[in-house]
Amino acid sequence: MLKKRASGSAWSWLWFALGAAYFIIPLYATVDFSLRAKRGELSLLAYANVLKDPRFGETFLFSAEMSLLTIVTGIILIVPTAYWIHIRLPKLRPVMEFITLLPFVVPAVVLVFGLIRIYSHPPFMLVSSPALLVAAYLVLALPYLYRSVDTGLRSIDIRSLTEAAQSLGATWPTIIIRVILPNLRASILSGAFVTFAIVMGEFTMASLLVWPAFGPYMDLLSSSKIYEPSALAVISFALTWGTTAAIQLLSRRIPGQAPMAGLK
Amino acid sequence: MPFLIFAFAFLILPTLNIIIGSFQDATGAFTLENISQLSQPIVLSAYLTSIELSLVTAVAGGLFGFLIAYAIVLGGLPRWLQSAVITFSGVASNFAGVPLAFAFISTLGRLGLVSVLLKSVFGIDIYQAGFSLYNFLGLSLTYIYFQIPLMILIITPALEGLRSEWREAAENLGATPLVYWQRVALPILLPNLLATMVLLFGNAFGAYATAYALTGGTINLVTILIGNQITGDVLNNPGLGNSLSLGMIVIMALSIGGYTLLGQRTSRWIK
Numbered sequence: 001m002l003k004k005r006a007s008g009s010a011w012s013w014l015w016f017a018l019g020a021a022y023f024i025i026p027l028y029a030t031v032d033f034s035l036r037a038k039r040g041e042l043s044l045l046a047y048a049n050v051l052k053d054p055r056f057g058e059t060f061l062f063s064a065e066m067s068l069l070t071i072v073t074g075i076i077l078i079v080p081t082a083y084w085i086h087i088r089l090p091k092l093r094p095v096m097e098f099i100t101l102l103p104f105v106v107p108a109v110v111l112v113f114g115l116i117r118i119y120s121h122p123p124f125m126l127v128s129s130p131a132l133l134v135a136a137y138l139v140l141a142l143p144y145l146y147r148s149v150d151t152g153l154r155s156i157d158i159r160s161l162t163e164a165a166q167s168l169g170a171t172w173p174t175i176i177i178r179v180i181l182p183n184l185r186a187s188i189l190s191g192a193f194v195t196f197a198i199v200m201g202e203f204t205m206a207s208l209l210v211w212p213a214f215g216p217y218m219d220l221l222s223s224s225k226i227y228e229p230s231a232l233a234v235i236s237f238a239l240t241w242g243t244t245a246a247i248q249l250l251s252r253r254i255p256g257q258a259p260m261a262g263l264k
Numbered sequence: 265m266p267f268l269i270f271a272f273a274f275l276i277l278p279t280l281n282i283i284i285g286s287f288q289d290a291t292g293a294f295t296l297e298n299i300s301q302l303s304q305p306i307v308l309s310a311y312l313t314s315i316e317l318s319l320v321t322a323v324a325g326g327l328f329g330f331l332i333a334y335a336i337v338l339g340g341l342p343r344w345l346q347s348a349v350i351t352f353s354g355v356a357s358n359f360a361g362v363p364l365a366f367a368f369i370s371t372l373g374r375l376g377l378v379s380v381l382l383k384s385v386f387g388i389d390i391y392q393a394g395f396s397l398y399n400f401l402g403l404s405l406t407y408i409y410f411q412i413p414l415m416i417l418i419i420t421p422a423l424e425g426l427r428s429e430w431r432e433a434a435e436n437l438g439a440t441p442l443v444y445w446q447r448v449a450l451p452i453l454l455p456n457l458l459a460t461m462v463l464l465f466g467n468a469f470g471a472y473a474t475a476y477a478l479t480g481g482t483i484n485l486v487t488i489l490i491g492n493q494i495t496g497d498v499l500n501n502p503g504l505g506n507s508l509s510l511g512m513i514v515i516m517a518l519s520i521g522g523y524t525l526l527g528q529r530t531s532r533w534i535k
Contacts, residue, residue: 012339016349019332019412023356026367026409029377052497077400081267099271102347105516106279107470109487113494114278117285117502135274142275203290203473208494218362219477226375237359244355 027237034230046231050221056232059217063206066130066213068198070137071192072147077138079188081181082149084095086158100143112136112142114135116209127209136205148194150185153180190250199242279513285506289365296501303509306484307504312513314469314486317400321407322324322464329415336416337423350420353413360410361473368406372397376405398479406478407471411464418463422456459526466519472511486512 037045050056085092101113113137119126126132138145158180165175181188204213218236222229289295301307336346359367371378374391382388396402426449434444472487481488484493493505 165373
């Protein structure tokens with residue numbers, strides 16, 4: 001019996017090592033590649049070049065702005081709705097489940113195709129407005145943002161909070177802004193970080209709607225430069241790593257938080 | 265409610281528009297012309313490549329992911345390793361699109377670390393031997409990078425839900441580990457395993473950014489074809505764009521639906 005355990009463990013180590021190699025080698029190779037801009041020595045030249053390029057700052061800021069707008073719009077739209085469904089309209093729950101599942105059924109490329117079809121002619125000329133991009137990003141982030149607010153609402157006793165606030169004479173907007181929102185801080189923040197990570201790395205929507213965002217910039221750079229794209233990939237990976245670490249820290253405070261899936 | 269208006273305008277309306285548009289000609293009259301255009305060789309081969317790519321990466325990534333998940337949950341590896349792998353999987357499942365393409369170019373591209381190493385140390389030129397990162401095989405290797413972590417994230421809770429009582433009961437009845445797996449563990453896990461693989465299939469099927477960044481849009485996938493319809497690179501035909509999209513929605517709906525149905529079967533045993 002003991003022997004069997006040991007051999008089982010050897011197999012486990014083997015699979016783990018294979019997996020680790022598959023996952024670590026490309027990361028190592030990217031870092032290594034990004035340091036080779038100067039022939040014959042390791043240097044940070046590629047990083048310096050990236051940071052010097054004004055388009056890096058511009059596209060980065062653009063994407064950061066878009067993610068902020070997406071997060072704010074998302075919170076305004078989702079928090080009152082999720083709250084209302086919890087407290088008054090639990091019957092609508094399946095509808096919400098369906099809506100939050102839909103972004104997985106309709107791939108980004110297909111969604112952007114549909115959006116362009118509708119919003120590129122009157123009465124709704126939105127194609128050249130950043131509002132359409134924010135809306136598209138919000139659809140991408142919707143499942144994560146909604147789920148994280150939903151689990152947050154489940155973990156607090158909103159009924160008692162609402163009744164207490166009402167008995168003190170609070171109106172609905174006051175309840176949502178001053179009672180519910182502060183209690184949802186952790187889950188809203190975690191949803192916001194997911195949204196941030198999604199928007200910063202997003203390529204499909206931004207590129208097909210022709211916006212100078214960070215994702216398309218990374219792709220554009222790869223056609224003209226050799227080492228700089230790797231430096232960008234390292235920066236982008238660090239960004240994802242940082243936000244995921246933040247989410248992990250936060251979700252420890254919210255039990256039952258779902259893991260976020262990818263943005264392919 | 266503003267939220268429902270938003271969801272209707274930017275999610276449901278575009279989807280409906282695609283579905284209806286697939287059966288309309290330029291004047292808005294009913295037609296099956298768009299659907300029949302899907303039988304063009306280039307379109308059929310795009311669907312075939314997309315399905316093959318998704319199938320291969322879902323099965324390969326799924327099996328490999330399952331083995332790693334098994335190793336960290338039941339394989340007797342240290343506990344801290346398990347949480348490290350889970351955390352890493354959370355990050356890696358998001359490491360897709362353009363940066364992922366760069367990572368693989370730095371590894372297996374013509375000047376990539378592994379390609380150069382194989383050439384200088386072992387004298388094997390993989391590109392001479394017919395390998396390319398920019399075709400089906402290379403794309404599969406790259407996709408697996410985001411497929412494995414997703415598998416690990418979803419299947420780990422199921423593996424943790426296998427109760428040790430079941431194993432003990434089986435062993436008391438004289439079952440060898442092999443029989444235990446054949447008769448007890450696998451039947452319980454199978455729906456979940458299949459469900460997750462179906463999800464991985466959809467995950468790869470809808471991917472656009474990674475394929476575009478890696479191949480520059482030269483590989484013939486459905487998502488790339490739809491992207492080309494938008495940018496107007498080739499055969500700019502809105503009707504075809506609609507029916508291409510409809511085809512994707514149908515396949516994605518089947519895979520997400522399959523995932524949900526299969527998932528319900530497992531939840532009878534594992535919460």
